[in-house]
Amino acid sequence: MGKSRQENKTTVCALFCIALELSSVPCLVVGGGTVAVRRVNSLLTAGARVRVVCLEAAETLIQQAAVGEIVLHTASYSSEYLHGAQLVFAATSSRSVNAAIAADCRARGIHVNVADSPQQGDFVVPAQVRRGPLCLAVTTGGAQPRMTARIAEQLQQQYGPEYGPALEILGQLRQQVLQAGLSAQKKKEALLFLESAWPAILQNCAGGRHYEAEQQAAGELQKILNSMKLETDNTGTEKPCSHA
Numbered sequence: 070m071g072k073s074r075q076e077n078k079t080t081v082c083a084l085f086c087i088a089l090e091l092s093s094v095p096c097l098v099v100g101g102g103t104v105a106v107r108r109v110n111s112l113l114t115a116g117a118r119v120r121v122v123c124l125e126a127a128e129t130l131i132q133q134a135a136v137g138e139i140v141l142h143t144a145s146y147s148s149e150y151l152h153g154a155q156l157v158f159a160a161t162s163s164r165s166v167n168a169a170i171a172a173d174c175r176a177r178g179i180h181v182n183v184a185d186s187p188q189q190g191d192f193v194v195p196a197q198v199r200r201g202p203l204c205l206a207v208t209t210g211g212a213q214p215r216m217t218a219r220i221a222e223q224l225q226q227q228y229g230p231e232y233g234p235a236l237e238i239l240g241q242l243r244q245q246v247l248q249a250g251l252s253a254q255k256k257k258e259a260l261l262f263l264e265s266a267w268p269a270i271l272q273n274c275a276g277g278r279h280y281e282a283e284q285q286a287a288g289e290l291q292k293i294l295n296s297m298k299l300e301t302d303n304t305g306t307e308k309p310c311s312h313a
Contacts, residue, residue: 084193084210092116095153099146099170100160101126104184108158108194113138122150123161148173158194160184187211196221201233202240231275238270238283239263242290255297262293 094117098108101123109130112119119139121130126141134141142150146166151157157179159170164185171189174181183190188211195206196217205228207221246259266286273282 084208086195086206086208088204088206089115091156093118094155095120096156096158097122097150097154098158098160099123099150099166100158100162100184101130102160102162103127105158105160106130108160108182108184109133109139111194111197114199117156120150120154122146146170151177151179154179157181158184159190198224198228200228200230200236202236203228203232229275231271234279235267235271235274235282238274238279238286239267241283242266242286245287245290245294249294251294251297259290259293259297262290266290 091112092115096112096117096119098105098112098119098121101121105121105123106127106129109119109121113133120142121134121139122142122144123130124143124145126134126143130139130141133139146161146169151173157170157174159167159181161167161170167183167185168189171181171183171186174191180191182192182194187193193208193211195208197207198205198221205221205224207217207224209217242263243260246256246263249256249259251259263286266289270282270286273279273285
């Protein structure tokens with residue numbers, strides 16, 4: 070007889086890290102306390118469709134249900150609530166209930182996270198630092214949760230709020246390059262320019278000069294794109310450009 074999944078797990082697991090697209094994905098959170106609120110907020114940020122089952126809900130969850138952000142079931146957990154869920158988060162204050170949720174999910178092939186006993190679940194939720202489109206995730210695989218939080222705090226300091234608008238600007242400029250109808254060589258050159266423009270964009274955003282950052286980089290990019298188009302029109306062929 071082979072070992073069960075639980076017997077195969079060690080204290081510290083080698084985790085495979087992925088970033089899931091959860092837009093409109095049905096997710097279930099069981100529990101109504103602080104941990105459940107954190108899970109719900111993260112899921113809503115990711116665009117998931119969230120249902121919550123709990124006997125007593127935190128005020129935040131009640132307010133979110135009132136405005137239609139989540140569906141709240143004020144009830145004890147039962148396996149019928151798993152129907153339709155693609156991800157489940159067991160976040161109750163009862164270890165036995167969380168264990169039962171995990172067992173029910175395993176029987177149905179549903180991926181589950183168990184807040185108070187990660188080894189009972191299929192995945193862990195890493196500590197996250199979000200700066201607009203940037204998401205930095207940290208986990209020690211259950212080895213040392215306190216260290217996970219400490220590293221996340223260090224990342225918050227290292228990657229300040231300026232990274233959000235700066236990356237949004239860079240993303241908009243990248244789309245301009247991709248939609249400019251350039252050859253592979255010209256596209257590569259334009260994208261390399263964006264890399265060189267990044268420090269100035271970031272510095273301007275750090276100083277609160279978001280508009281200036283966007284206008285300056287966009288103006289320089291447009292000059293380069295116009296130059297590339299002019300060279301192509303004049304020669305009929307494309308050759309590498311050098312830009313200061």
